[in-house]
Amino acid sequence: MIIFVYDHTFEGLLTALFDAYVRRTFPDKLLHETEPLPLFYNELYRVTTCTEKAERVWKALCRKLSKQATALITYCWLSEAYEAPMLLMKYMKQIFDSKHSITTDFTNPVTLAVTQLGRKVSGERHRILQFMRFQKLADGTYFGIIEPLYNVLSLTIRHFQDRFADQHWIIYDARRHFGYYYDGIQVNEIAFTNVHQPALLTGKVDENLLDREERLYQTLWKNYFHSICIRERLNPVKHKKDMPVRYWKFLTEKN
Secondary structure (H helix, E strand, O other): OEEEEEOOOHHHHHHHHHHHHHHOOOOOEEEEOOOOOOOOOOEEEEOOOOHHHHHHHHHHHHHHOOHHHHHHHHHHHHOOOOOHHHHHHHHHHHHHHOOOOOOOOOOOHHHHHHHHHHHHHHHHHHHHHHHOOEEEEOOOOEEEEEOOOOOOHHHHHHHHHHHOOOOOEEEEEOOOOEEEEEOOOOEEEEOOOOOOOHHHHHOOOOHHHEOOOHHHHHHHHHHHHHHOOOHHHOOHHHHHHHOOHHHHHHOHHHO
């Protein structure tokens, strides 16, 4: 068994692939630097992340793949699934080694697995766009919080920047404890020093920090939501499928 140990970054993964071609040995297992090694293995190689190597691999992938196919690789990585790094290593190797495109060959188990995982992440991105609810703070900033299954917040930035270009806003990932702040000009990644404050756990900002009319707008939205509901057509099973319960604590109309 050949083991590659790397820093668990996307750049590190691309560097690992570059080094594998140089060494002409490919890993059977990829491990994070903090993971324990198995009792038995034939060879251990420690990858040193190199931006130049990573860029060369990525540019080579972009030359061989469509934008949709390269996006799929990014989505698969952002799934944070334990099997994703090794799966992507095999997928990218097959892309480089194959004389024909494998991106639509769903008889290939690696292509199928990458595609299925990428579609799950893409679906989560769309749900974030649907279910993000903003609360206007006293200083005029709009604050939205969500807890996505996958690390998709970065995939929503362009949408929110285009949609709310004239507003200052914060979108925050309560699961991963980071977010993005838009000041009307550019977007910057942010984090809070106290991740256990009530607003970051429940999604409900203290009334003293809200704009004075925010509570009114929330009440109006709830009334609108309930007024358009046709009780005779309620379908709880479909409702929970379309709007998963895990999002409800962050939805104004559900609280």
